[in-house]
Amino acid sequence: MDISKYKIDHNSDLKLSGIKTDQTGQFDSKEDAEKKLVENVQRMTEIQSKLYAQDKYAVLIIFQAMDTAGKDGAIKHVMSGLNPQGTHVHSFKQPSVEELDHDYLWRATKNLPERGLIGIFNRSYYEDVLVVRVHDLIKNQQIPDEFITENIWKDRFRQIRDYERYLFENGIVTIKFFLHISKETQKERLLDRIDDKAKNWKFSAADLTERQYWDDYQRYYQDAINETSTKQAPWYVIPADKKWFARLMISEVIVKTMESLNLEYPTISKQQEEVLKGCKQKLMESKS
Numbered sequence: 001m002d003i004s005k006y007k008i009d010h011n012s013d014l015k016l017s018g019i020k021t022d023q024t025g026q027f028d029s030k031e032d033a034e035k036k037l038v039e040n041v042q043r044m045t046e047i048q049s050k051l052y053a054q055d056k057y058a059v060l061i062i063f064q065a066m067d068t069a070g071k072d073g074a075i076k077h078v079m080s081g082l083n084p085q086g087t088h089v090h091s092f093k094q095p096s097v098e099e100l101d102h103d104y105l106w107r108a109t110k111n112l113p114e115r116g117l118i119g120i121f122n123r124s125y126y127e128d129v130l131v132v133r134v135h136d137l138i139k140n141q142q143i144p145d146e147f148i149t150e151n152i153w154k155d156r157f158r159q160i161r162d163y164e165r166y167l168f169e170n171g172i173v174t175i176k177f178f179l180h181i182s183k184e185t186q187k188e189r190l191l192d193r194i195d196d197k198a199k200n201w202k203f204s205a206a207d208l209t210e211r212q213y214w215d216d217y218q219r220y221y222q223d224a225i226n227e228t229s230t231k232q233a234p235w236y237v238i239p240a241d242k243k244w245f246a247r248l249m250i251s252e253v254i255v256k257t258m259e260s261l262n263l264e265y266p267t268i269s270k271q272q273e274e275v276l277k278g279c280k281q282k283l284m285e286s287k288s
């Protein structure tokens, strides 16, 4: 599978409206894609064991999307086979009073995965160049006036690029997904959440308000993705009208990215080997 099709280059002049949201690549059926997803989950589990044992790299996976695009479902399905001890999921909500009393990357740093772990961000600091931009919430962020200029978003994009580069150079590898759906698909899924009693809990009237800002969100997503897709921390725009295709592509990107790292089980030195032999001898000689 060719994941490079969905990978965005830095300053590539991405046009989200030019990417079809209902693509399914070479797959015509959900069944084939689901089989392949099971294989990928298995591969991911094996690579995760090495990541954990080696204890040097961490992998940070960021999910961003419009409401109903399938972030929660993708996280659940794609991560289903992983060892829970080796993963850490964090959801970014409206910032608390404590969080607003800090710089906007503080809460991200607090929730970064430890070495050996896969960390998942359900939303992220990208909200600080998305919802904050759409609703002009920057004034709530207690930033000194002299830093709130017309360049603030360019400044933030640079800060984010620098931050992700810093993470990369410290062994934390960031993968970023934008799940791309059409406005029509969102309408269908919102209606479904109203009509299906079992899904009522997922519906929030606030989602309808946000829907009115669809075009602003698309524009700012496009800007953020163009500006912050880098070699060290690329964005992938995943067509997500078909959930089964999105989940498969996400798993493929994660597997390929992790396979490109130098992940190996740690080997032991001659001296440690001798210690192990000594321990074995003692155990064999012990009575019970």
Ligand code: AMP
Residues within 6 Å of the ligand: 092, 093, 094, 095, 123, 127, 128, 131, 132, 137
């Ligand atoms: P949900 O993901 O449905 O639980 O919703 C979380 C909400 O928190 C979304 O509406 C986000 O836009 C909002 N949110 C996340 N981060 C921020 C932020 N930095 N500033 C304002 N709202 C945020």
Ligand code: MG
Residues within 6 Å of the ligand: 067, 204
């Ligand atoms: Mg929601």
